[in-house]
Amino acid sequence: MEDQPKFPDLTDAERKVLEDLMPDEMSEIITSGMKRRHFLKLITYTGTSLLATHFIGIEQLMARTTAGAPLPPPPTGIDNGVNVTFNVNGRAQKLLVDSRMTLLDALRERLALTGSKKGCDHGQCGACTVLIDGRRVLACLTLAATCEEKAVTTIEGLAKEETLHPMQAAFIKHDGFQCGYCTPGQICSAVALMSEAKNGEASYVTSNVRQTGKPVKLSDEEIQERMSGNICRCGAYPNIVDAIREVHGDKAVAQVWQFADGTI
């Protein structure tokens, strides 16, 4: 195993994806440095492979958590410190936070849960969307101090062990992202949307709010309106709507993209 290329930042699943695609080139890249041509190939293949659900490794790759990442030492003697005991992704957490710290910063900087993203940091983009007690909220406008005894679910808490949450799987199937930065927020938002629809909650485009009843059947227009708090700069909106329709509906929605050789 001494010849095994050493990619310290790659998981086994990621290494397998790369090796399956370009077994001859790995050692060259490692030993002689990366030529531009190879680099382009590498990133093209890697990017493409992320969308290819037929690779076994992909599910493990997407379900990977940062458990075990080193945490910074807890702060001491801070002014206006607040002790917060709360639950994050099923685990009890106790933190001493500066009163100014947002939930987003606490998740990312103190708990090493970097799935939730800082997009605008002003409540305008939705990249930081997480669930608190099952409802979607913006972690960038939530002070960590206010989370005492609350249960927070982030993108890292959606998959069950190695099994993706159906919404995560649907986003992969329908190519619901390009750069991926807004994706954790989109998926958390979409997961909450499913419960809101189940509870019969209305939206601005609901044809008649006086007619209550559950569950609500979501049209594309309803999905668009209800997901409007999550901005996607790459414009993956139609694919995001497809992914949500698939999870919301009873029947599968056809995958509309394919590789150049006609395979999907």
Add this chain to the structure above:
Amino acid sequence: MRPFNYSNAGEPATAIATVSANPGAKFLGGGTNLVDLMKEDVMHPSALVDITRLKLADVAKTATGVTIGGTATNSFTANHELIRKNYPLLSMAILAGASAQIRNMATNGGNLNQRTRCTYFYDVNLPCNKREPGSGCGALKGVNRNHAIFGWSEKCVAVYPSDMAIALAALDAVVHVEGNNNVKRTINFADFHRLPGDTPEKDNNLKPGELILSIELPANDFAERSYYLKIRERSSYAFALVSVAAAMALEGNRIKQVRIALGGVAHKPWRASVAEKWLIGKEATETNFRAAAEVELKNARPLEHNKFKVAMAQKAIARALQGAMQGGEYGLEG
């Protein structure tokens, strides 16, 4: 963000006493506006008293209508059966505002207390009498496309951003507040928010330390015919250029009662009382809706960049009334 002390209130009286005793203290509801303003250094309270755990989050029937709690979230309120069935105008207006995430966080009291989104107010490098009294109004001769066409003063031309409050104005809601030493009082919705006059730093008539306990919605005959129309730069998740809350009760085809309130046009929810008066007793026809809208907008005083709002508001009033006639179904108002 500047340092501040955070505390959690168990009882309304404790929260009110804490904020009353410290001019730098503020109540913290959902934080969707306040935390953002603190990040921008527009507001810099020295203490925040978290009121979201107070038992003021109910929606309940009363002898004369329905009451909604000051700390109930916007989502909870908009989706409550009592509101959807009896005050669909309020549900529609709340759901027209912000995003699902923000509505899950934002409280009803906080919604009424939110600040203008005028860009001169938000940018601490620009003059703004609301943020810094005496510094001047940047928008008056500046970029004022999104600003007021009614009720503004030389000191301030900002508009009030809430959708929810526009419906509350149309519904003649009553705000129940409590101040220090258990002093309770009620404020009629028309008197809750202020026109800017010479003191634009004051958005509303709450006294220091007063907390919104609840908002009372009197019973009405509008559930069958009410509509909230919001016109904005994109179809969702944007503040209104112009919005209209419209509600009607008919006798045959004649208008027995009508309420019209406009958003995005003034420093407070703007009741179109001229149009309302004109419509009483008239037939509920599109021609009359248009005529009423025209008389209301005759009083408009647009600024350099927002003349379009006059025609827009005029058409929006007629469309919203038409929407109410169609039974409040979304998208049918034409």
